[in-house]
Amino acid sequence: MSDTPRAERKKQRSLSPIWIVPLVAVLIGAWMIYDNLSKLGPSITLVMDNAEGIEAGKTLIKTRNVEVGRVERVRLSDDLQHALITARMSPQAENMLNDETRFWVVKPRIGREGISGLNTVLSGAYIQLLPGSSEQPKRRFQVLEQPPVAPPDAPGLRINLISQVGTAVSTGDPVSYQGYTVGRVEHSEFDPEKREMQLRLYIQSPYDVLVTTTTRFWASSGIDMRLDSQGFRVNVGSLESLVGGGVTFGVPENTAMGHKAKPNATYVLFADEESANEGSYEQYLEYVLLVDDTVRGLEPGAPVEYRGVRIGSVVSVPWHFTAPQPDSLSRFAIPVLIRIEPQRFDNTTEIIDTKAWYARLNRMFGHGLRASLKAGNLLTGALFVDLNFQKDAEPFKAMTFVERRVFPTTTGGFAQIEQKVSNLLDKFNNLDIEPVVNNLNSTLVATQQTMDKINRIAASVDALLADPATGELPANVNQTLRQLSDTLAGFAPDSEGYNELTQTLSRLEQLMADIQPVIRTLNDQPNALIFDRTPTQDPQPRAAK
Known part of the structure; x- marks a missing residue:
């Protein structure tokens, strides 16, 4: 049992070397992800009304x-x-994204300035970025429908205009000075609460010095045709303004240039140049005319003139028509509100003394200054207010109408003509026509008798001319003239008759010379032909005393 082999236990490593490869791969992937994420720029959101031409993954955002x-x-x-x-923006674009950054879509456009964006026909539309200079970062933007006129930091002047509804001015319209384009309308917006248009203008450098404190702006409609009390006028603007309108500015005539305008200054946009010039007279005196004549043809804006020089304007026709009128005047008078503008006299921008002007006009009323309506254009029937002195004007008592001073009036030219025609007709009606008619009948009878005599004489003359003897009369006269010519020819200087006549006259002259002594003797002694002539004694000289 003891000889049985036993297994030997060895301690193995916890991590196999084979895991080094995937670990390195994971580290490399993590590094690549980090590197990729670190190179990604910020993500932004663009808001558009219409995403026409924009494709995810294809449409680029560019600047320059x-x-x-x-x-x-x-x-x-x-x-x-x-x-x-x-x-997704690139990292270098992060500093460009702020409050003043602008985006718009570049695509083919046809506008007043021509055709643009043709290079996108083949490549496709792209989004243009205009960097801003603000320090406030921003990640959500509203894409503009039209490209901006100029960068926010472009050199020049930006001002605001306020105009009434109906002025045909929109974003991109030109801003011109004496026909030369010096800027553009950057923004236009309608304020429904104030019921007015708010415009933002950009005047490029160096033309921004043309805008001063006395500058006036008006809408340019291309062609302005007028036929009013001042005649027929035609003003033609530039071709661009003729197509789409625009804004024009300038300083009214005989007005100081003023100081250079400040950025973001606010001006009023007038409907036309005439309204802009009239709007420069900000100080005025208001009067009411109580007109007994017709006011047909008198329009607001019509001139108020003194001997042909404009000194004011008509404001309203009629004005408070139903208000009670002074008892001293007719209750059927038409009230007309006018303005007397003293700035027209000296073109000053200083504050005028209204009390002194009122007092001056009151003194002129006492000397016969009166207002009347006169025709300014016979073709259109337009009227204007004429101020002049009347020699036989009735005394005027100062009065007011709806808290406005009353300007004394007199009948106008048409009313005077009508009155004269009426007086003439009255005189005709008062004439005793019957004696005149009787005399006229007698005259007609005598005239008829005279015409009868003339007719008889004419008949006699016709009969005389029809007589054959009268027809032979010219031939007889011609024969007599020929005979007379032949007789006179016999007394020509080289004819015998002329010589005989000359000799006879010579003998007659000799005879007259011989007979003169006889005549003297007969003068001295008439009986000398019968008696001898009485001898005369010789004269004896006298002795000296």
Whole structure:
């Protein structure tokens, strides 16, 4: 039993060397996963209204044409109103993601500036990233429908405009100065509570110096045609504004340039250039005209002129029509609210003394200053308010209408013409027409008799002309003229008749010379032909005393 072999027990190792290979593989895989994760950039979410052209795993995110991310997932939002895009960014793009970062889709577009994005026809659409300079990080962004006008840190000036509803201005429209594009509309939004449009403008450098504190902005509609009391006017803008509109600005004529505008300053956007110029007169005096004539053709904005010089504008026609009127005036007068704008006289931006101006106008009322309606355009019937002095104006007593001072008025040109025509018709009605008609009948009878005599004379003349002897009269006259011509030809200088006549005249002249002594003798002594001529004694000289 003792010779039976026994098994020998040996202590084995706890870990076999064969496990080294998978362990190394696991470590390498972990390192690769760590390395891969460490190189992954942040994940962002993009919100879009429409994910047209966006594909998961294919659509790239670029900035300056360099890939900085890729779309990983495209899905709908929980409320099904938007498309949510999950994108993985590269690590170098992490510093670009902040509050001022902008995203938009680059694809073929046809706009007012031309055609863009044609390079995506073959390669497909991609998302463009515009880095921001803010220090506040952000991971969720709203994708813009249109590319931004300029980067947030672009040199220039950004200002705000407020306009009424209906102004045709939208994002991307040009901002021009005297026809030259100097900026763009960055953003447009409608505020339903205030019922106004809020616009954000970018004026690029170096043109930002053109915007000052006295600058006025107005909408450019391309073609502006007007036919009003000031005539027919046509203004044509640039081709781009002709197609889609835009914004134009400038400083009103005879107005100081003012100081350079501050960033984020707020201005009012006027409907047109005329409204912008009128809006520069912020200080004014309000008066009410109580017009007894018709106001047809008088529109708000019509000029108020003094001897052809515009000094104000019409504000409202009619104004508080149902309000009680002063007892001294007709209850059927039409109230018209006007503004007298003293800034038109000296174009000053300083505060005017309204009390002094009211007092000055009151003194002018005492000297006969009156307002009347006159035709500014006979084609359209547009009226304007004319101020002038009337010599025989009735005294005016100061009064008010709905807490506004009343400006004295007089009848306008059309009313005066109508009154004159009415007076003329009254005079015609008061005339005693019967004697005039009787005299007119007598005159017509005499005229008829005269016409009968003229007709008889004309008949006699016709009979005379029809007589054959009258027809021969021209031939007889011609024969007589020929005979007279032949007779006169016989007395030509070289004819015998002329010579004989000359000799006869010479003999007659000699005879007259010979007979002159006889005539003198007969003058001295008429009886000398019968008696001898009485001899005369020789004169005796007188002796000296």
